[in-house]
Amino acid sequence: MFSRFLPRPSATAARFTSATTGLAAEPETKDAAKSDLSDDAALALITAPCLRVAEGDLEARIIGLTEHPRFGPTAIAINNALDRVDSYVRETAASMQHCSDEQFHRPILLRGMTGAYRQSALIINQAGSKMQANHNQLGVIATLAQENSASVSTVAAACEELHATSGEISHQVADTTRLTGKVMTDSESAVQAVAAMNAAATRAEALIGLINKVAEQTNLLAINATISAARAGEHGRRFAVVATEVKQLASNTAAATEDIRQQVSAIQQCVADVEKRIAAMNHSIGEIHRSTDSISHSVQQQVVATNEITRTISDVSANTKKVSDQINHAVK
Numbered sequence: 001m002f003s004r005f006l007p008r009p010s011a012t013a014a015r016f017t018s019a020t021t022g023l024a025a026e027p028e029t030k031d032a033a034k035s036d037l038s039d040d041a042a043l044a045l046i047t048a049p050c051l052r053v054a055e056g057d058l059e060a061r062i063i064g065l066t067e068h069p070r071f072g073p074t075a076i077a078i079n080n081a082l083d084r085v086d087s088y089v090r091e092t093a094a095s096m097q098h099c100s101d102e103q104f105h106r107p108i109l110l111r112g113m114t115g116a117y118r119q120s121a122l123i124i125n126q127a128g129s130k131m132q133a134n135h136n137q138l139g140v141i142a143t144l145a146q147e148n149s150a151s152v153s154t155v156a157a158a159c160e161e162l163h164a165t166s167g168e169i170s171h172q173v174a175d176t177t178r179l180t181g182k183v184m185t186d187s188e189s190a191v192q193a194v195a196a197m198n199a200a201a202t203r204a205e206a207l208i209g210l211i212n213k214v215a216e217q218t219n220l221l222a223i224n225a226t227i228s229a230a231r232a233g234e235h236g237r238r239f240a241v242v243a244t245e246v247k248q249l250a251s252n253t254a255a256a257t258e259d260i261r262q263q264v265s266a267i268q269q270c271v272a273d274v275e276k277r278i279a280a281m282n283h284s285i286g287e288i289h290r291s292t293d294s295i296s297h298s299v300q301q302q303v304v305a306t307n308e309i310t311r312t313i314s315d316v317s318a319n320t321k322k323v324s325d326q327i328n329h330a331v332k
Contacts (some may be wrong), residue, residue: 219250
């Protein structure tokens with residue numbers, strides 16, 4: 001990242017220590033030959049390196065004027081200034097390069113720096129320390145974000161399971177409601193059937209009463225016939241036999257109808273008991289039906305709410321994962 005600010009070691013790098021302490025560089029062998037340069041030529045030698053430095057070439061130095069009687073001290077001072085600038089830029093670039101690589105153990109070395117150079121270096125080192133603190137804090141936040149993302153994902157999975165379970169409960173309650181409705185219909189049909197059976201038993205009882213009356217009348221007629229046959233003597237003997245058989249048949253009919261009447265009465269009692277029990281069962285089934293219908297409505301509302309919660313949690317989980325990924329990317 002900062003490699004373009006790291007030029008190759010300059011020819012004057014070996015003189016950096018002496019330059020930073022304010023000592024003049026060693027005179028070069030060709031300076032004596034150039035000591036008689038004109039002012040314009042000397043200024044040209046000074047201007048050319050300065051233009052190169054202005055373009056970013058911090059290796060440029062003024063060569064051949066250290067012994068010039070007029071511009072020698074100026075050339076030495078400019079070279080010393082350029083050495084300081086070069087050293088500052090190199091130190092700053094090295095420190096920032098390490099910061100960009102998440103290596104915060106390489107601050108700018110302050111040895112030999114004075115004035116604005118030292119002040120700027122202190123500010124950059126403080127910025128690096130804050131970058132390290134922020135990086136560490138981002139690491140903690142990234143860990144928390146990952147844990148939060150995992151927790152939200154767990155909640156989202158639980159909500160999905162809850163949604164599926166609520167849907168299954170809703171189906172089961174709906175089936176129960178349909179079954180209780182069918183049982184209620186069947187129970188009402190059973191009540192109607194029992195009522196019809198009770199009515200039929202009542203009609204049967206009336207018919208039994210009618211048969212019993214016929215049997216009584218037949219028995220009475222048989223008695224009268226027997227009396228008449230006895231009065232007829234020998235001529236009424238056969239008639240007496242027939243009258244006796246009719247009388248016996250009437251007695252048997254009366255006994256049979258009485259037995260049937262008792263059976264019908266027992267049936268009527270059982271039918272009445274069954275009717276009461278079915279009515280009670282129908283009432284209980286009606287209560288169950290109303291309860292299951294209410295439960296079904298509540299479960300449907302719960303399914304809708306759970307579906308909304310699941311959708312919201314899924315969105316939160318997705319957003320949390322995005323934030324966690326972005327934080328991890330920022331930390332790395």
